[in-house]
Amino acid sequence: MTTDGKDQDLNFSVDILFSEPLQFELDEIVAAVNEDFPTCQIKDVGINPSNSLKTDNPILAALEPVEAHDGQMIQMIGIGFPDEEFRNADHTETIWRSGGFGKEALAKHQSYLNVSVKAVNGSLAARFRAARLLNAVTAVFAQLPITLGIYIKWGAHLVSPDHWQNAAEQAMTGDWPLTTWLSYRAGWDAGPDRSSQFAVGYTTGLKQFLPYELQIEAAPIKPTDVIQMLAAAAWMPLQGGSVYEDGNTVGVEEGVRYVLRQPRNPDDSPGDVFVLLHPDSPVDEVAKFGKRPSKARYHQA
Incomplete structure (x- = not known):
């Protein structure tokens, strides 16, 4: 990147x-x-x-x-x-x-x-x-x-x-x-029955500074916690100097480690979003993003 x-x-x-x-x-x-x-x-x-x-x-x-x-x-x-x-x-x-x-x-x-x-x-x-x-x-x-x-x-x-x-x-x-x-949007990942206990969210405006936005897939946390995590994940490359790569993990001190996955474009080039996956997310990581690259780096705020 x-x-x-x-x-x-x-x-x-x-x-x-x-x-x-x-x-x-x-x-x-x-x-x-x-x-x-x-x-x-x-x-x-x-x-x-x-x-x-x-x-x-x-x-x-x-x-x-x-x-x-x-x-x-x-x-x-x-x-x-x-x-x-x-x-x-x-x-x-x-x-x-x-x-x-x-x-x-x-x-x-x-x-x-x-x-x-x-x-x-x-x-x-x-x-x-x-x-x-x-x-x-x-x-x-x-x-x-x-x-x-x-x-x-x-x-x-x-x-x-x-x-x-x-x-x-x-x-x-x-x-x-x-x-x-930056702006942040978060909400419950709920179907018609509104029974979901998983939240999702995304940033808008990060691409004005970096080549990507951030997104959190279904995570067993509250929408307010999603916004806090997105802000922390934005802080790391902007203020902290972190360089994100597909397969990295990110988290806050003594908190949950999220896996960063970067979808690929049809031509196999890197997409313009990094997706944060909670370890207890119902999303099938391999089915959606493929296997993780062998090298991983942990970023902590």
């Missing part, structure tokens, strides 16, 4: 949802970011037609980081009115991935602003810095009382303004805000 990202999207993008149109000055945003986040300094590129912007008018503006390795251009885009198709779409899965948050923000927002940052290359470090820069710039908007929520496009989920601000603070310390930057 590589993390060069040649075939992956390096653009990190969020929509900030407001309860009413927002008027703001670019130089005020620059000053606020530079004051709140001294290690993530930004500047005006000098090409913006106006310093004063309002989200009920079309917006196209650009800023840039002082340190080039933090990311490429910071772009701000607005169409001047809410996206009614997006607002009225079925967001059931989005709300699930958002931990129940976001229904009101989606329904009641009257304007929004899209902000994006592109990583300078496909390395994990560059991806982290781009996401951190985006988080810092938009955390300034999250402080406003009219901000209802932030829609994180790579995770297809919403977070509250408070969570987004906390994530920015955490990222400044070099830690990954894994419960904010």
Whole structure:
């Protein structure tokens, strides 16, 4: 597995949802970011037609980081009115991935602003810095009382303004805000009779940083435990530096060891998901994934 990202999207993008149109000055945003986040300094590129912007008018503006390795251009885009198709779409899965948050923000927002940052290359470090820069710039908007929520496009989920601000603070310390930057979905693996005692789950957004998502097949644990295990399994390669391979085992201290299996594509190339199998899962591992590779490595959080 590589993390060069040649075939992956390096653009990190969020929509900030407001309860009413927002008027703001670019130089005020620059000053606020530079004051709140001294290690993530930004500047005006000098090409913006106006310093004063309002989200009920079309917006196209650009800023840039002082340190080039933090990311490429910071772009701000607005169409001047809410996206009614997006607002009225079925967001059931989005709300699930958002931990129940976001229904009101989606329904009641009257304007929004899209902000994006592109990583300078496909390395994990560059991806982290781009996401951190985006988080810092938009955390300034999250402080406003009219901000209802932030829609994180790579995770297809919403977070509250408070969570987004906390994530920015955490990222400044070099830690990954894994419960904010990624989304998780878990539930009972139940049939029509709803009698199953096995839970399943998956991540969304991990592929923005690595070449795969994570999935837990039927496991005899609660859905809340599935989410905790997915977050721990995401932490190991992102923060801990683990390199996953088919047949590895992962687990938390004094906890259950899960086997990592990677499905193959029709051309026998590695798939873009790692499946975590609980030792007591009813899934037939060999029938579904084949025999394990001979070499195994254990990863522990």
